[in-house]
Amino acid sequence: DTAVSQTPKYLVTQMGNDKSIKCEQNLGHDTMYWYKQDSKKFLKIMFSYNNKELIINETVPNRFSPKSPDKAHLNLHINSLELGDSAVYFCASSQMGRAYEQYFGPGTRLTVT
Amino acid sequence: DAKTTQPTSMDCAEGRAANLPCNHSTISGNEYVYWYRQIHSQGPQYIIHGLKNNETNEMASLIITEDRKSSTLILPHATLRDTAVYYCIVRVEYGNKLVFGAGTILRVKS
Numbered sequence: 476d477t478a479v480s481q482t483p484k485y486l487v488t489q490m491g492n493d494k495s496i497k498c499e500q501n502l503g504h505d506t507m508y509w510y511k512q513d514s515k516k517f518l519k520i521m522f523s524y525n526n527k528e529l530i531i532n533e534t535v536p537n538r539f540s541p542k543s544p545d546k547a548h549l550n551l552h553i554n555s556l557e558l559g560d561s562a563v564y565f566c567a568s569s570q571m572g573r574a575y576e577q578y579f580g581p582g583t584r585l586t587v588t
Numbered sequence: 589d590a591k592t593t594q595p596t597s598m599d600c601a602e603g604r605a606a607n608l609p610c611n612h613s614t615i616s617g618n619e620y621v622y623w624y625r626q627i628h629s630q631g632p633q634y635i636i637h638g639l640k641n642n643e644t645n646e647m648a649s650l651i652i653t654e655d656r657k658s659s660t661l662i663l664p665h666a667t668l669r670d671t672a673v674y675y676c677i678v679r680v681e682y683g684n685k686l687v688f689g690a691g692t693i694l695r696v697k698s
Contacts, residue, residue, distance in 0.1 A: 479631075508685075516673070518632065518688040531684055565631045574684055575622050579631025 478502050479580035481566050487586045488556055496551045496583045498566030506530075506574060507549035508567040509541060512582070518565070524549055525571055553585075561587045592676045597693040600670075606663040608692050610676030613657040618680050621652060623661045624688070625672040632675065632688070635661065639681075666696045 479500045488494050500507065508531070509521040523531035524543040538554045553560060566580040593611040600606040612621065622637040636643055636650045638659070643650045649662040663670055675691040 517690070518626075520685045520687075523684060567631070572682065575620065575637055575679070575681070575686070576634045577632075577686065579633070582629075582631055 479566055479568055479578050481564075481580040481583050483583060484581065485584050485586075487588065489588055490556055490558060492556050493552070493554045494556060494585070495553070496564055496566075496585070498549045498551070498580060500547055500566075500568040500578070500580075502568055502578060503570075504568040504578070505546050505571050506569045507543065507546075508569075508577065509549065509551050510565040510567065510579075512563045512565060514562070522549075522551075556585075556587045558587050561585055592678055592689055594674075594676050594689065594692045596690070597695065599695045599697060600663075600666045602668060602696055602698045603665055606666040606670065606694055606696065608661040608663075608674050608676075608694060609658065610661070611658045612676070612678045615656050615678050619678050620681050621650065621656075621659045622677040622679065622686070623648070623650065624675045624677065624686070625670075626675070626691070627669075627672040635674075666694075668696050668698060670694065671696045 482497045506525045508523045512518045521535045522541045527543045540552045543549045563582045563584050565582045567577040569577045620637050620639050623635040624632045626632045635647050638650045652659045673691040673693050675688050
């Protein structure tokens with residue numbers, strides 16, 4: 476009964492490829508997020524969706540495109556992968572009004588070679 | 589959101605209380621203090637938050653100074669499983685995002 480799940484857990488791919496990471500939450504939350512944690516371990520928000528609408532879009536290359544088919548899912552598609560995209564990507568969710576209490580997934584470690 | 593300052597790392601003996609300080613001298617009146625932790629190879633986990641009163645839950649206690657310029661997260665009986673990076677975050681209650689700093693690496697040792 477995993478609360479926030481991500482697939483895949485590990486992703487190794489070559490530069491220039493396009494890849495997707497999927498996220499699902501079964502908590503009934505209406506807000507979902509994508510974070511990136513780089514090699515220096517800094518965790519930075521990338522996007523946030525509330526009820527399938529984009530509410531946070533940090534300065535992220537437009538090669539990154541989030542898609543929310545419904546409130547329980549927020550997928551991250553990355554085009555033309557670059558070496559600098561290598562990182563751990565975390566999905567999270569929260570209830571609107573309680574954005575301070577976010578539930579994080581286990582992370583997806585993306586390695587671009 | 590106000591800036592926070594935390595020690596880079598701390599050690600604690602298993603079974604003893606772990607006291608993690610956070611300085612937030614520029615905190616404004618409508619900003620709360622939130623604590624998260626990240627155990628190795630896992631996503632961050634919410635611990636506790638407070639405005640000005642001390643708070644306690646099943647995981648930890650949060651002590652906020654009267655002037656609100658600093659706070660301390662207390663794990664009353666630290667275990668090896670509490671080894672993690674602990675993040676102190678200051679933000680308004682209904683803000684849309686969390687801004688994580690470098691945090692404090694807490695090592696609980698037997």
